[in-house]
Amino acid sequence: MKPAKIESIKLNQIAKKIQEKSDEAIGLFLFNGYRIQVSKYKMDGGSRVRILYNKRRAKGVCIVCETKIKRVNPSSGKLYRLCDTHRNSIDKQRNKNRSLVN
Numbered sequence: 738m739k740p741a742k743i744e745s746i747k748l749n750q751i752a753k754k755i756q757e758k759s760d761e762a763i764g765l766f767l768f769n770g771y772r773i774q775v776s777k778y779k780m781d782g783g784s785r786v787r788i789l790y791n792k793r794r795a796k797g798v799c800i801v802c803e804t805k806i807k808r809v810n811p812s813s814g815k816l817y818r819l820c821d822t823h824r825n826s827i828d829k830q831r832n833k834n835r836s837l838v839n
């Protein structure tokens with residue numbers, strides 16, 4: 738994961754979120770040439786994945802590659818979880834598995 742370059746205002750916001758014990762503070766940042774990693778101590782892999790998933794969903798980006806999503810799922814009215822590329826590859830994989838089972 739590449740660190741996100743941040744300004745001092747953002748650094749203050751991150752510090753505040755850490756004090757509030759908000760998971761929104763979690764991330765990888767670049768400030769004044771310093772790499773800052775904010776993560777939960779002793780967090781299990783599942784929680785880490787869930788936080789990353791929720792973060793990407795909130796930003797409206799693909800949960801795999803972080804590409805901005807433009808298309809809305811007509812049945813839910815919400816943005817798709819995946820970009821066109823990953824939706825195609827994952828759906829294809831799923832269909833392939835289904836045909837193996839049947």
Ligand SMILES: [Zn+2]
Pocket residue numbers: 799800801802803804819820821822823
């Ligand atoms: Zn993608």
